[in-house]
Amino acid sequence: MRPLERVEARDKVTGAARYAIEYPVEGAAHVVAVAATIGRGEIESVAAAEVLAMPGVLAVLSCENAPKLNSVDDAELEVFQSRTVSYRGQLVAAVVAETLETAREAAARLRIGYRAEQHDVHLRDGQSGFRADVDQGDPEAALAEAAVSIDETYTTPAEHNNPMEPHATLAEWNEDGLTVHDSNQGSTTVRDTLAKVFDLDPAKVRVISPHVGGGFGSKGTPRPTAVLAAMAAREVKRPVKLAFTRQQMFSMTGYRTPTIQRVRLGADADGRLSAIVHEVIEQNSTVREFTEKTAGPSRIMYRAPHRRMAHRLVQLDVPATSWMRGPGETPGMWGLESAMDELAVTMGIDPIELRIRNEPETSPEDGLPWSSRNLVACLREGAERFGWTGRRAGREGRTLTGMGVASATYPVNREPNTATARAEPDGRFTVRIAAADIGTGARTALTLIAAEALKADPGRVTVEIGNSDLPKASLAGGSTGTASWGTAVHNACEALLAELDAPIPPEGVEVTVDTKEELESQEKYARHAFGAHFVEVRVDIDTGEVRVPRMLGVFAAGRIINPTTARSQLIGGMTMGLGMALMEESTMDLEFGDYLNHDLAQYHVPVCADVRDLEAIWLDEKDPHLNPMGSKGIGEIGIVGAAAAVANAVHHATGVRVRDLPITPSRLLPSL
Template identity: 45%
Template sequence: MIGEPVNRVDGPLKATGRAAYAYEHWEAGQPLYGFIVGATIGKGRITRIGTESAESTPGVHLVLTHLNAPEQGPRDESAIFEYWCAQPVLTGPDIHHFGEPVALVVAETLEQARDAAARVEVEYSAGRGRFDFAEYEDEVYIPKVVNAGLPTDTEVGDFDAGFDSAEVRVDQLYTTPYELSLPIEPNACLAEPRGEELVLYVSCQIVNAAQASVAGTLRMDPERVHVVAPFVGGGFGSKLGIHSETILAAMAARTLRRPVKVALTRQQVFQLVGMRPMSSQRVRLGAARDGRLTAIAHDVTMHTNPDIEYAEQTAATTRSLYAAPHRLTSHRLTALDLPRGTDVRAPGEAPGMLAVESAMDELADALGMDPVELRIRNEPGVDPERGVPYSDRHLVDCLREGARRFGWEDRPAAPASVREGRWLVGYGMSAAIRGHFQGPTAVRVRLEPDGTAVVRSDMTDIGTGTYTILTQVAAEGLGLPPERVRIELGRSELPTSWGSGGSWGATNSCTAAHRACIALRAKLLEAACGDTRSPLHGLDPAGAVLADGGVRIGEVSEDVGAIVARCSEEMEAEGRVRYMADDPHYSDYSINSYGAHFAEVGVDADTAEIRLRRMLGVFSVGRVFNPKTTRSQLIGGMVWGVGAALEEEAVVDPRSGAFVNRDLAGYLVPVHADITDVDAVVLDSFDGKANVLGAKGVGELGVCGSGAAVVNAVFNATGVRVRDFPVTIEKVLPGLPPMAA
């Protein structure tokens, strides 16, 4: 079953509306509804907050402010991952960023709560906020570590000497904007108090983190906090940790002893769940005339919130991608009074590769060399900074196969040299790399007397196909047809996982499930072969075959259900995956996924309108659990890359710190009309160092480098090099060649 293009087993539930998301649960009965009131300044203090008018509005049960909010636990800054930290809200009169919650209004209906929220009177003493990244970009500090615990800076050889002596040099500054995750399902929570217990139906990516975070905030025993998240409508990083809607719903529910629902509006999502930091990236490449890199440096400055530090690992990918004897990477932070930075769709790799792969294209142009050949020429034999071998690296294969399939040999040799009617046509490409991560995960598998298997874990399915691939792994591991496997996910009472995120969810949960099935097979065979009532009694289990719901040894067989029904104990086993820091493979090898992107664009010769014509990605991700869901994931990532290259940009008002375009009318993302012919191809591979199944992360690899392929295609079409992303009409139009005017 592993490797088959099985349809999503949860597809019928979603297609018929029976898959309940956080805001759609009704188990608690008729709830009250909460609506968040956000600050209308970006920095300062509340001097007065009047709730009398709101409280007298029909249907209102409670108005929470910092004056009457329950005491909350502080954030534990020593925690390795902040998703498990307390997330206190309404803790005082200070305002740290625009839109920060200053009140929660709870009423009988959502309409009543929203109406009353508009009646909360808040007066402020506004302070001078730091909102403009460019203004404060030089006021930087050095973080201790960057995201995922990676080192802030690295240095190999003597970069200055290597760069200064290089025959060809590229030294450019690239800037990326604030970006947001924006899943279809906004962040939401239904909180139900049950005596001293608290049940949270919440949209989250990591159940255990949500449980710990709420418990720490409300000063509760974590065992009394029950998280339920069977279906999550996308996350993309925005739901790795919980946010104010969950804490406020929980506080209101415990105060009122009633179930309370709170969901963020789309506009509130922009201000309250964090975003990808704006970055300024200096990339320096030094090379010999034959294209071999002698020096590479990637220096990043990005925004952070002054109270909650976040350093995206933007330069980290550069450490493993290309060979060069002299190397330098660094990360610096500029504190701004804006919402905190957070993980957004391939954090670090997405903005970092947009800059580095654009710089590589600039180097290819300066050398007069084919961009594919330049990358192949700089393929390292071992990880160039860690000095360890790669576990399984097929980047060159991806580059060559992608070039062949795309027809790269037809690429215009000179920029702005091909025109079809009104359109200037260009090709672009880039490499892709993303680190593979592993986290502590447990999965329990039980066989029932009716011959079915139940797979349990608090692992989440954020639309990526977790239910389906776990079904495949268990069906293969126990010799059952898929319809005899039931998957139970997303509840805090189930075995703990690292959840969905960082492209680690599938491999962690499937590896743990596979190990559980191996242990369960052994127990099943021991029970059958040791039972005098079984036709398999006394036979050698070494030759057993599990298939079609039965166990067969030679010519003798018995149904799995019959074996289980005779057992006096439950027939179950648990499989585990340990943290990667405790796995020697992660210290002995450089473990990554790889790919290559190719794009063709048309640029209107008069208006500079950019249209994606076609796009191809070729990837190496180890063993594939499900080709259908894998291809879907990769294409989705590639579309993200198109958005980053051409459209996505959250714009901050430098006077208030508010996002000017805080809805999906102003914040542009690709729609169907923008995306035409996009395809993803996966090469056969198996990485036994990544895990026993040989599989690696898929979800975010598609976005790594894909934007750069589009940007490079725009240059090839027009001769205009844009380094301030996204590439928009007004940035291309002034530089269009005279022949196109």
């Protein structure tokens, strides 16, 4: 396929593309959420009278007057259904007013009485035992007998997604039901959830989300914004707009759990692994259980006959954890790839060679054949391009230099979807599917997939997405979007093309295809994307500051549908990996129970000045066992392993091994 610029690019740069609360609607009121100010306890009173007396205030919603909602799997969507406060920052009330300014002032004035209880927000080792997930062979005996072993603990802090567009909803009720413009990663899922919560026929709920300003997983599940906005709109009998503030997003929209990872590796004298043990402690809320499958990549990365991977969830009085780009693989490969580098250094083996020696012929997890696995090719291609062979730690004045490497992986999955393809008499085509483009370029990729299947120029194809009235679609998440939606689009367009032997009638020709049966009958293979990160660092020995002048990612991700947007996805992931390595850290206030640095002034993310020579390339990988396009997801593999590559480069430059992210001057400088 030839590269294609984003089909919605002009609309975005000219302001024609509208996001959730930008849609013009007459008579819209404004909602401002109120967060709990205790870490645990109960609501005893809500002093709404004073606030309701303010000019312009229309309503105050809380547990004292909220309508009854149906229960769903996510307790955070049961807005105002209980007096229980499970964490500081929990949504406990809301004010509806004529203007945003009035709503903000009223929310600040609203007094809520609490009965506070002692809270616990401190994740620490030794809180409880593990629950084993995978246990093969006898890893303890293998470690005891190993010629060389590594036993280290690696940690990651809580990290927040921080998409550019906050979580926001515009909600309106009318005789046809409920319509919401919502910032999410899947309009079908949000529609079905709202229908259940408000006891509606799904046909009476319409969710519109054609443009979404990022999500990184935080908008992958329905959020309280949609429920609260719908509740408020029904209460005041007019449209309402609601957007969480940046500070509220730190407690109300999910984040990546902090992890404590103990990684143990055993190897023979040649560096061939005999044992891998990856045990993880993670933080969990009392509101909702979510497991970050941190040890997951250790199941499939390297060959070892004796293995144990385990997770332990520690319930604390904290906000609910959730998806963040590369859930599981991102923190997990930090631990595993750091340990692999430590093993290589201990044994005096080149880190790339160590990985190649432990390349598995089939999936270590289940013995399935790989659909394709080109990790070794990524490592070798990257080594040649980056100048790895001649790498040496160096010093230029007060600057230490070094290089590091780490592997990357992400699973390849598909979800069932439905798509409709239509041919018009004028030679144009329209494809409809309720997919989501959260800035990834999905709309453009689907246009290319449709055009190829129809044997038509992309300019003749219009793809409609982001509306729950369209054929149902899975979420944008888990790097499944293009593969899942693309399969449905490809099959629908292929079926339509077969119907076009005769002239197209005035009413057009339309075909609808569902992929459920195809996915259920697919052959069993281990399907994963792989890659390798190469990093050069410069470390100031006086300040402990780490700079990354060069970063290269080499990926094997099947057929790349659109090189233009693919590169954006990969370097975007690599940039987030850089942030994970050097700056991103949500700091918990143990006394009060909330995150202290809850805005972009204090929670630092990479900016253009932090990124210099950043390059992402991909191999020409042909894999016939994936989907009709031969593609793998690329939205997340760019971040996986990146932090470990930075840390490994820092060790190469300085001889200092940092095992607790991020690598800040305060952690590095004392050892320089």
